[in-house]
Amino acid sequence: MIIAMDGPAGSGKTTVAKLLADKLKFSYLDTGATYRALTFAALEKGISVEDEAILADLAGKIRISFKGRKIFLDKRDVSAEIRTPQIDKNISPIVKHPRVRSIMVAMQQKIAHTGDFVAEGRDVTTVVFPDADYKFYIDADFNLRAQRRFREFQQKGIAITFEQVKEDLASRDKADFTRTVGPLKKSADAIFLDTTAMTIEQVVEKLVEYIKK
Numbered sequence: 001m002i003i004a005m006d007g008p009a010g011s012g013k014t015t016v017a018k019l020l021a022d023k024l025k026f027s028y029l030d031t032g033a034t035y036r037a038l039t040f041a042a043l044e045k046g047i048s049v050e051d052e053a054i055l056a057d058l059a060g061k062i063r064i065s066f067k068g069r070k071i072f073l074d075k076r077d078v079s080a081e082i083r084t085p086q087i088d089k090n091i092s093p094i095v096k097h098p099r100v101r102s103i104m105v106a107m108q109q110k111i112a113h114t115g116d117f118v119a120e121g122r123d124v125t126t127v128v129f130p131d132a133d134y135k136f137y138i139d140a141d142f143n144l145r146a147q148r149r150f151r152e153f154q155q156k157g158i159a160i161t162f163e164q165v166k167e168d169l170a171s172r173d174k175a176d177f178t179r180t181v182g183p184l185k186k187s188a189d190a191i192f193l194d195t196t197a198m199t200i201e202q203v204v205e206k207l208v209e210y211i212k213k
Helices: 013-024 031-044 052-061 085-095 098-112 124-128 142-155 162-178 200-212
Strands: 002-006 027-030 064-067 070-073 117-121 134-139 191-194
Touching: 002 013, 002 124, 013 027, 013 117, 013 200, 027 031, 027 064, 027 098, 031 052, 031 064, 031 070, 031 085, 031 098, 031 117, 052 098, 064 098, 085 098, 085 162, 098 117, 098 124, 117 124, 124 134, 134 200, 142 162, 191 200
Parallel strands: 002 117, 002 134, 027 117, 134 191
Antiparallel strands: 064 070
16 A cells, blocks of 8 residues: 655655554655755765756666665665755755656655555655555645754754745745646645644544545
8 A cells, every 4th residue: 555645845744654654554755865865975976966867877876775764875874964954955956857757756666566655755646656545735834844944953953044944945845846847736636734733643643534534
């Protein structure tokens, strides 16, 4: 079974997806993390984020795997390295490339078809798993999403101002919603859930209710 979940950054979908996977005893797939790992690899190798041909070649060569809540790039744990403002600033140009997305989507599909998964990202319900058993679109007020991201950075000891977080988030939203290939949008058959006034636990329980029905 595949449960697919889309939504913008800071909407709470990553935390919700992890908890839902735990509750259902499913595996968890963060499709966005695969792009973050690719972005990290590209930056480390000094590859231009605009060079589609070289990025596509890199995407076809790297090996990404998940073990529990950790993500590995060619057997190297990069769980922390891919969650920094530097990755946030550079990921948008990379994910817009059609050839890169095609390779990454195939990788994500291969990973998820090995069992029961809760998969989340930006185009999971529309492109990666259009035939998923359940589809959800998670969203929240922009300022709240920015506050959530700011708190995440603070907890990690990353120096960044709230204004910078808002600017980066607005830029990421624009790129996600307007890119030509795999834009972020609500699938026609996805259940919409606004998490602004809900706790994470309430959101998870609500999703479980939908699935049990």
